[in-house]
């Protein structure tokens with residue numbers, strides 16, 4: 001089932017097809033979203049969920065404290081309902097981690 005994503009503060013919306021990650025949905029809609037590794041390792045794509053449900057695999061670069069702050073990694077997160085995401089302020093929600101391919 002597809003889910004609608006609303007970004008704040010821009011108010012942009014896009015639809016994520018069943019099985020797509022949030023990043024894949026944004027890119028497919030032509031909405032720029034910061035990213036780096038694409039596998040949940042660098043935290044470059046971190047955003048905050050303000051409404052809705054997502055699922056994310058274990059073992060990403062987010063620790064328990066960041067998860068409790070509702071940060072997620074759109075490169076590996078899949079929506080389970082319509083969701084609202086707060087994009088990172090300048091400088092990001094969290095410092096990116098170095099990564100290599």
Ligand code: FES
Pocket residue numbers: 034035036037038039040041042043044045046061073074075076
């Ligand atoms: S792009 Fe690296 S964690 Fe999402």
